Each structure stands twice: as C-alpha cells, then as structure tokens.
Amino acid sequence: MRIPPLSAAVVLALALGAISRAPASTSSLDGSLDELVQLAERICEVEVLSRESLRLPGGGIETRYTLATILPMKGAMSSVQQLRIPGGEVAGRGLVIPGLPRFQVGDRHILFLSAENDRQQRMPVGLDDGAFLVQTNLHSGEREVRRMSACCDEQNWSGTEARSHEVFVRDILERVR
Template identity: 35%
Template sequence: MKVTTLAAAILTLGLAIAIPQSHASHADGTNTSDLVHKADLIFEGKVVEVDYRTSDVLQAGDVAMPHTYVTYEISRSFKGRSSQDKLITLRFRGGPDDAGNTLIIPGVPLFQVGDQDIVFVRGNGVEISPVVGGNFGRFRISKDAVHSDAWQEIWLRSNGQLDQGNFNEEKKSVTLRIGIKEFTFETETKAEWTPPADATKLTPVQFRKFLSDSVNQHYTPQALSSLKPAQSVQMHEQFAVGKAKPVAAPAVAPVLKKLDLEAPPHVEMTIHKD
C-alpha cells in the first residue's frame, strides 16, 4: 500500500495502522489540574456532524491544507460555554484533500458521528487540534465505562491524578470512515497493565463527579460565569495556512575545553580559538 507525505502521514484507502502500546498518566506530562486550567471549555456531548474542507489560498505562500470540522451537541458543560449555546464546531488539521489523499496527524483525534465524549477545548480555530494536550483532553463515554481517545481505561489515583490502563479488547482493531474512505487502526498489545493498589477504574458517573469537583476546586461560581465563551468555528469562514518555513539550526557554542584521553587523569587540555 502506497504511503505519501504532506507535512505528516497521508494514508491511502485500506491501510492498517499499528499503534504501539503505551501506559502513562499523560505522556506529555499534562496532569488533571493542567487540563482543567488550560481548557477554555469543558463539555460532554455527542458528535452530530463531521465535515471536511481545505484551507483557503489567500496569498502567495498559503497552502491548501485539509481540515475536519466536528460539530458536537452539548449535553453538559463543566467549565465555560460555547458561543453557539448547545452546539460547538471544532476545527482540526487533517482529513481528505482535493486530490484523493487523506492527511492523518499523530496526536490529532479522529471523530465519527455518534461519538459520545467529554472534551477539554482550547484555541478552537487557532490550534492544529483544539483538544487540550493533543488527544489527552478527549475522553470517550459509554454506558458503563470511560476510555481515552486511544480506547484505554481511565483510572483515578488516590492523589487525584488519572492513569490510562489497559486497552478495550473490542477496540484493538477499529475501522473509521474519513471522508469517503475507510481506515483500519490496529493496536499492538505487548503486556497487560497492572493497576496500582490505590487506583479505581472510573465509571461515567464517577468521572463526571470527579471532573465537576476538580473544576469547583479551581474556580468560584463567579469566576466560571465570567469566562468568555469558546468560539464555535463556521465552515464558510475564510482561513489560511502558510507554508512551513525552514528554521535555521541553533547556534552551537565553540568548544573551549576538551579532555585529552592520552593525558594523565584529571588533567585538562585547553583549545584556544585563533
């Protein structure tokens, strides 16, 4: 199966993508308090529409970059509110382009109509992904379980932090539709994860309470009511993506001292610049 590149992986129809297993609270060092503080909006909702379009070429240097528009119907807000009340449309980099390719960026979540999630939103319409922490700020909600974006169990530690546990066995191979194409994502499980003795696997009811308590610990009702609404992005709004510019390599300071391996121990040889 042919794989081409456009600023990230562009994958063609039918490609099975192997996702390595990982177990960590948050691989990027983001903890629960960080997620709450960084989010402009934290809500629970259902994906009701997924649309795609490329960015506009408004001037020289702009590139037509595929983007995905995900519209949620909000059932509950934990922090903040949407400028569109009970709806919000989030824009993500990636999706089908005009040439029949599909741009999939590692760390940017993928969505299907009907997904039920709790989402931490920041920088909608500005960031490559408006989900806090790439995909760490998206939690999948089902009838009796909570999972990460990658379908790992969510556990609560006694210190108030969240851990990602074992993968959902039923979701180790998932087929998603992106535009008119379908992609199969496969997870390689190398070892079972053993939960710490102080950890509790969260149900949706427990997770909602934990999240509500976390927000209330950091914000008063007055502070919450004064937050600016998170902007919902409109598909018809023009926006452009500039071509990536090469970045010069960082300057390297000259070496002034070097250890001479032939010299006696603890003796340094000095190299002077001409």
C-alpha cells in the same frame, strides 16, 4: 508530535505566564485531571452529530465536527457547537497530524479543548490526552469513560482504563469550581 507531561506543560506555561495558577497535584489521575482542567478553555461532554472535511483557502485541510453539547462543564458554549480540527481527507489529499484524535459520528466524548485560534480551530489539550470516550458497559449497564485508547472496538470493551462516568464528571466539576 511530542507532548510534555502535563505537569511539565503547566509549569512551563506558568513560567511563560500562560496561566496564572499552579498545578495542584502531580500524582496519578488527579494530577493529570487538574492539569487538563487548568489548560482547557472549554470542557464538555458531547455527541458527534456530523463530520466534514474541507480544504481551506491556504491549502490546508480541516475537519469540522458538529457536536451536540450534552454537558457543558467549563467555558461558554451553545447546545450545538462546531469543533474545527486541523487534518482530514478531501479532494484526493489527506492531512494527518500524528497524535491528533479523530472522532466518529454517533460517538459520545468528554473533551478538554484549548482556546480557539484565529481560524476558529481548537485542539484537544495534549491532543489525544484531552479526549475521552463515553460508553455504556454492556455488562453492568453503567456509563463509563476511557481514554480514546481502549474504545474503538466494542468487542474489546473490557479494557483496563474504564472509570466511572459519574465519578469522572464529578471530579471535573469539582476542579472547575
């Protein structure tokens, strides 16, 4: 899976008329966040309640996550929503798309989600670029956000990409408005 730098994606999307607004910034986090916010149709903080993989009539496989909406930030959504993502394992067969994140039941995430396709599936914007894990820093007690990268092993919690949950959410909401 190849992902364009989000700034390039936005420029191209603009050229193709996919969105109507130019990227505001191309620098560092702010630029990336601007672009994530622009491209995402739905932004929300969620908790993963359940996960189920199904084989679709056409032979494909999708995973359906039931998510509790903790904080809706962009787009309309209900307090409990279903997120359908291609891929998963069912009936002796697996489907994987390199780069597409997978979520664990009980985890809390901030997700930047694309529009829904005609199969009611959404994709995280830029795949793993559009999925952030929310965790509580065991040392400071503060909630922090990091990309799915440094997240997976609580023992290795002190990754270098953590940022303040409060600041991150505030930055998102400022851009949404």
